[in-house]
Amino acid sequence: MIGGSPLLSALFHDEPTIDALERLGLGVSSVGNHEFDEGPAELRRIVDGGCHPEDGCSPGAINAAMIRDVEFHDELPVIERYSRELTRQGVRAQVVLIHEGESVKGQAGAGCDDGGPGAKLGGRIKEIAERAVPAVDLVVSGHSHFSYECTVNDPAGHRRLVTRADSFGRSFTDLRFDLNRAGDVVRSTVRATFRPVPVDTARQPAMAELVETWRARSEDVANRVVGHITADMPGRGSTLPETPLGSFLADAQVAAGKPQGADRLLADTVRIDGRPLSPDTTYKVALNEFLANGGNGFTVFGDITAREGGEVTDLDALVTRLETTTSATSPAAPPAPGRITFVAR
Incomplete structure (x- = not known):
């Protein structure tokens, strides 16, 4: 119901989505992983109502860090x-x-x-x-x-x-x-x-008005220019198993982790600085908080206690990368494929 949503809704902590669902007459919903994206206190606020504790009242697979005090039962x-x-x-x-x-x-x-x-x-x-x-x-x-x-x-x-x-x-x-x-x-x-639900369904005036109201309120952020690229960088929409957007995000996260000595892995099995991985060596890896907490099956990361950084989100890393390395006269090109070698599918 909330979380994992477009900018139009996410920018306002998904209050636009709640507004729309209430108008549609939604009576009950289950709680899933995205309902905990901002933690249990924010989920309770969505259920009970009230203003966001930091942003105030809007004008109109779970990150483990957000649910440390929540028990999930069989x-x-x-x-x-x-x-x-x-x-x-x-x-x-x-x-x-x-x-x-x-x-x-x-x-x-x-x-x-x-x-x-x-x-x-x-x-x-x-x-x-x-x-x-x-x-x-x-x-x-x-x-x-x-x-x-x-x-x-x-x-x-x-x-x-x-x-x-x-x-x-x-x-x-x-x-x-x-x-x-x-x-x-x-x-x-x-x-x-x-x-x-066909895409050519006639627009409902009341719902269209609601969407346009929230869209207008999000325009300043949505239209903010943070960088320049030479071509689209598809992620989920890519036909390649190694997506251009994924590679660009990896570069952005590595750049954000450079002060702590992080680097990205190289293709040809797994090599760092041209040398194969050694089980006796300690490595620093730059990754987002969701994976660092063991998300998407990367459970070993969740067991690691020696951590540095954590103040920069993946979105912040991407925006900083675009703002500091691109311009209208020097746009970024989609990363070339070849970093990952697929040995079996």
């Missing part, structure tokens, strides 16, 4: 606990809304059940969907950005649907089901329909 016991509590209150129709998703991009999707219930679904979400207490009728998942509608068998052997829609509002899942006289979901009636 999902299955938590689901069981609250399912029993709901059952005691007489609630029979139970749906789990969870920010956990399919582990492999596009693995599920169409034909998820070809070969058996949830045959193409994998990862932690499948385990949760299969093992959650039988009282749970339906699982609505998230995180992985790609849609799927799959069925699994619950511990009692009954059919249970697990779904997710595409990220960034590209689609939504239309869920329909019947309730019996006891108020429980009739599993055989559960239907999930994938609904893409």
Whole structure:
């Protein structure tokens, strides 16, 4: 819901997103990794309302450093606990809304059940969907950005649907089901329909006005010139496995870490100053805080206690690199590929 958002929203701590979702009538949302981008206190402020402690009131995979005082528990016991509590209150129709998703991009999707219930679904979400207490009728998942509608068998052997829609509002899942006289979901009636959101949908005046209001408030920052380049530097949109933007960001982070002696790794296996890595040598590595805290599976970095720097964000490093090394008469060219040697894919 918040975090990982465009400048238009991120610049104002995602209050524009909350404003838009409230107008759309959003009633409930799960908490995911990006909800903790600015820490639990900021998430609580988003939920309860109030001004940002530093910036005041706007005009109108989690960084470990932000959640050191937050406990995350195994999902299955938590689901069981609250399912029993709901059952005691007489609630029979139970749906789990969870920010956990399919582990492999596009693995599920169409034909998820070809070969058996949830045959193409994998990862932690499948385990949760299969093992959650039988009282749970339906699982609505998230995180992985790609849609799927799959069925699994619950511990009692009954059919249970697990779904997710595409990220960034590209689609939504239309869920329909019947309730019996006891108020429980009739599993055989559960239907999930994938609904893409076409880009040529007519603009809604009220929402368009809201977007343009926040866009106007962000113009000064969005239009600020911080540097010059000779051509686009695509990242996710690149057709190359070694992206130009990734290489440029790496150079910016190395430059920011130079005062502490950091340098970038060279291609041809892994070499520094032309020499192969030695397990008996101590090296300094420049990287962003998310990876330094063990994010994206780089768990060894999280175990390292000898650290220097940390005052400069990756965005600050990029802006400084552009401001100090480029100009209108001397723009930066996209870094040439070849730093990384792919030995297997």
